[in-house]
């Protein structure tokens with residue numbers, strides 16, 4: 756049985772709806788930190804002209820991803836790969852993607868993963884490719900919801916290197932990699948879907 760994340764089950768459709776708005780009709784996507792694989796199976800089914808490459812740090816996740824893909828019977832998903840976002844080399848140097856998608860990793864991983872995500876995306880995005888990040892963020896000038904405040908405290912209690920990231924700090928890492936925030940979409944439950952493109 757593949758693993759099940761209630762949160763992924765809740766947010767998969769709102770994220771897909773937004774992906775359909777911001778991405779072109781067809782392309783290839785690299786998913787970073789695919790987790791259970793519920794997203795990969797759902798997004799690939801909902802974006803039939805896209806080819807989806809799921810990945811995760813953990814070997815155990817790869818079995819779960821393959822399980823969800825088999826359960827959905829989706830043909831446009833490539834076999835999951837182990838990929839550590841902090842590795843200096845993710846894939847062959849010439850690998851290019853029309854989109855790189857990363858949901859709910861930045862707050863459940865050390866801060867260094869943010870710079871690594873941005874640098875790797877800059878290496879592997881096609882010229883007009885888009886990096887999509889999704890999750891809860893802190894933002895200057897925006898009151899943090901009670902739910903996100905409590906979530907942040909519980910993350911930090913679990914691991915001092917975890918915690919909600921300030922969107923403005925993420926923008927600094929993006930700029931260092933030559934990327935810029937192209938769009939900010941408010942999502943259910945005080946999450947954001949952020950779209951990053953190459954800086955002009």
Ligand SMILES: C[S@@+](CC[C@H](N)C(=O)[O-])C[C@H]1O[C@@H](n2cnc3c(N)ncnc32)[C@H](O)[C@@H]1O
Pocket residue numbers: 760762763787788789790791794811812813816838839840841857858859860863864868
């Ligand atoms: C909360 S889960 C999110 C999974 C899925 N994207 C979702 O939204 O349901 C966080 C994931 O980040 C992955 N992760 C943590 N550190 C990572 C790293 N350095 N490189 C790649 N993935 C990592 C974990 O293995 C885990 O699957």
